[in-house]
Amino acid sequence: MEEELSFYTRSQLALRNGQDKPQIWVAFKGIIYDVTESRLWKKGTHYEHWAGQDLTDELADAPHTALVFSRFKKIGRIK
DSSP: OOOOOOOEEEHHHHBBSSSSSSOOOEEETTTEOOOOOOOOGGGGEEEEEEESBOGGGGGGSSSGGGGGGSSSEEEEEOO
16 A cells, blocks of 8 residues: 655745755655755755755666665655
């Protein structure tokens, strides 16, 4: 059974960039993940990537696979 997740707009996601609000969220394939506690996402940046956005298209250039998202809590879905 798939878990129930709240829906958030892209604008709501964008505010969780580590600057405007303390939460640091990123999205991948429509799912929003909380990366606030990750030392690699401090201040809302991770190498050349910025929090508060959908990173689906950027994963192809990453040195890791999508399995990295399994480490983080799912917050919601993009509306």
